[in-house]
Amino acid sequence: MAEPILTAEGLGVAFETPDGTVRAVTDLSFTLNKGECLGIVGESGSGKSQTFLAALGLLADNGTASGTVTFQGQNLLDLTQQKLNTIRGDRITMIFQDALTGLTPHMRMGDQLGEVLIAHQGLTKTAAPQRVLDLITRLRIPDPEKRLRMYPHELSGGMRQRMMIAMALLCEPDILIADEPTTALDVTIQAQVLHLLGGLKKHTKTSIILVTHDLGVVAGLCDRVMVMYAGRMVEQALVNELFYDPKHPYTRGLLASMPRLTDDVGDKTGRLSAIPGQPPNLQDMPGGCAFAPRCAAVQARCHTERPPLTQRDGMRRLACHLEGAS
Amino acid sequence: MTAFIVRRLLFAIPTLLAVITLSFVLMHTAPGGPFDIDAGLEPEILENLKSAYNLDKPVPVQLLMYIGNVLQGDLGPSIIRKDYTVSELLSLGLPVSLSLGLKALSLALLLGGILGTYAALHQNSVADYAVMTLSMSGIAIPSFVVAPVLTLFFGVYLNLLPVAGWGDLRHQILPVIALALPQVAIIARLMRSSMIEVLRSNYIRTAHAKGLSPQRIVIRHALPAAILPVISYLGPAIAGVITGSVVIEQIFELPGVGRYFIQGAIDRDYPLVMGIVIFFAGAVIVMNLLVDILYGFLDPKIKVE
Numbered sequence A: 001m002a003e004p005i006l007t008a009e010g011l012g013v014a015f016e017t018p019d020g021t022v023r024a025v026t027d028l029s030f031t032l033n034k035g036e037c038l039g040i041v042g043e044s045g046s047g048k049s050q051t052f053l054a055a056l057g058l059l060a061d062n063g064t065a066s067g068t069v070t071f072q073g074q075n076l077l078d079l080t081q082q083k084l085n086t087i088r089g090d091r092i093t094m095i096f097q098d099a100l101t102g103l104t105p106h107m108r109m110g111d112q113l114g115e116v117l118i119a120h121q122g123l124t125k126t127a128a129p130q131r132v133l134d135l136i137t138r139l140r141i142p143d144p145e146k147r148l149r150m151y152p153h154e155l156s157g158g159m160r161q162r163m164m165i166a167m168a169l170l171c172e173p174d175i176l177i178a179d180e181p182t183t184a185l186d187v188t189i190q191a192q193v194l195h196l197l198g199g200l201k202k203h204t205k206t207s208i209i210l211v212t213h214d215l216g217v218v219a220g221l222c223d224r225v226m227v228m229y230a231g232r233m234v235e236q237a238l239v240n241e242l243f244y245d246p247k248h249p250y251t252r253g254l255l256a257s258m259p260r261l262t263d264d265v266g267d268k269t270g271r272l273s274a275i276p277g278q279p280p281n282l283q284d285m286p287g288g289c290a291f292a293p294r295c296a297a298v299q300a301r302c303h304t305e306r307p308p309l310t311q312r313d314g315m316r317r318l319a320c321h322l323e324g325a326s
Numbered sequence B: 001m002t003a004f005i006v007r008r009l010l011f012a013i014p015t016l017l018a019v020i021t022l023s024f025v026l027m028h029t030a031p032g033g034p035f036d037i038d039a040g041l042e043p044e045i046l047e048n049l050k051s052a053y054n055l056d057k058p059v060p061v062q063l064l065m066y067i068g069n070v071l072q073g074d075l076g077p078s079i080i081r082k083d084y085t086v087s088e089l090l091s092l093g094l095p096v097s098l099s100l101g102l103k104a105l106s107l108a109l110l111l112g113g114i115l116g117t118y119a120a121l122h123q124n125s126v127a128d129y130a131v132m133t134l135s136m137s138g139i140a141i142p143s144f145v146v147a148p149v150l151t152l153f154f155g156v157y158l159n160l161l162p163v164a165g166w167g168d169l170r171h172q173i174l175p176v177i178a179l180a181l182p183q184v185a186i187i188a189r190l191m192r193s194s195m196i197e198v199l200r201s202n203y204i205r206t207a208h209a210k211g212l213s214p215q216r217i218v219i220r221h222a223l224p225a226a227i228l229p230v231i232s233y234l235g236p237a238i239a240g241v242i243t244g245s246v247v248i249e250q251i252f253e254l255p256g257v258g259r260y261f262i263q264g265a266i267d268r269d270y271p272l273v274m275g276i277v278i279f280f281a282g283a284v285i286v287m288n289l290l291v292d293i294l295y296g297f298l299d300p301k302i303k304v305e
């Protein structure tokens, strides 16, 4: 079952800025298995998006990636743009955080979807629209013919996001990376989009990486979760293990800040607790554990010695000095 | 759409009236008159001549009479070129100026667009700096300097092209280049900066993530958005080409509308100058309207109505 399809080793992402080097991702190693849904959580700025942009060669001009990201025996970071173009959009697809600005404003939806099939499956200009229509209809997007003739600004936010997802599914990819696919949407539309992803997981062989702030979404869809803090992995476990027995103080903080119906995690007043403080400045990171300044259970050595990421019981990996104590 | 065009044309009327009034008053306050060259004319004959062209009346009265004629489509006779009406002179000069102006504008769009796009795609490369430096000089050096230099080099030293006059296409090469250069420079800069901005946008990243070829991304996804500021600039560009043509036609001795304008101004041929002013103003107004309609086609978010 656990056959890896994507493996990152020692992945780093650095940006050169006028104020110095920003290390958005540092020494990150993880695997995605075939048919699995891997959740990535962490606060804003923890490097979730840059990790996957780097894998697909989509970093901003001032960014460089180091390490390896292996897919089908080749290191994606070494590939030329031309080689990458045979993989991205076809075998690995990505849905972006911002569906509102992520679609080309002056192209009709049908053309934006169709060109993917033309690029990767050699379909002709006349054959592509029918295939696009088939998929859109299967995704139960109402009034598909009309929608495909529209420009992005004529569609609602939710509809745009579903078009994005459709675009990513056209070639039946091996891996779908969904970067906060529901963040900008209202709750009912969120549910529709999640339903779509859930169906995808159930009915296809596509492996999914789901980047999100929303731990509820992770609980519903994912098999495994990776928690990132300041560009590093701090904890990783199966969904159940992580939810019922979070080990890293940061993971606990994230869970405590999550609203629940049967609230037994928030503080005694029943209010949600936010993790106090701010994530560290990525330009000059503290020497020890990056979370130490905000950690409730901090020890002296946390400030000087970075806890290594180690394998724990079961599937868990953890980077914390404390563990063992709890 | 029709309503939009009609509304815009109605708005053009006060603009045109203001242009007419301003130029009319300015021209008549300038010293001198159309009959100064015929010095030694009998005073009575001079009076007769003046009254024949209504020049003996106060300027406001002349203005009102002139506007009345214009509203009836009559631009009047030329005072100096007595055998021609102003409309006839305009239609003589128009083919020359139009062919010159359209060629210069097309060249500016094409060359400026290509140079700007190329510079944006190779940002901070030697080619980028070269394009930007050339463009800076193109903006800074006026066409009345560029034109003689071009003539000297290609016409006199290399003896490749005719230096003046109107005839076959070869006569047009130097004037068109001289007329286009400042616009090439401005459009290249505009194109470069808007292309750089578009290339950074989210939808271009999406296009890359789809695995599309770089050519397709630039042509289909980036260019239609990046060209919009250039289209907006077309209005001023057209005005610039018209202004430029007045100078260039003079330098290259081309029988265009601009040349008649200069001649008319020197001769104080009031009806001729006024007719050309109205024609130029109308051309700028109509071209701006066309540009706005074109803009609506390129940007689906803007509905022309």
Ligand SMILES: Nc1ncnc2c1ncn2[C@@H]1O[C@H](COP(=O)(O)OP(=O)(O)OP(=O)(O)O)[C@@H](O)[C@H]1O
Pocket (backbone or CB within 6 Å): A015, A016, A017, A022, A024, A042, A043, A044, A045, A046, A047, A048, A049, A050, A051, A060, A062, A063, A097, A282
């Ligand atoms: N072009 C860039 N130049 C400099 N820094 C950058 C650049 N792009 C991203 N960063 C920085 O990299 C860090 C990680 O960004 P990333 O987009 O991966 O965060 P994220 O975890 O996806 O956050 P969010 O949940 O807000 O999407 C951020 O601190 C960001 O400021």
Ligand SMILES: [Mg+2]
Pocket (backbone or CB within 6 Å): A048, A049, A050, A097, A179
């Ligand atoms: Mg992100």
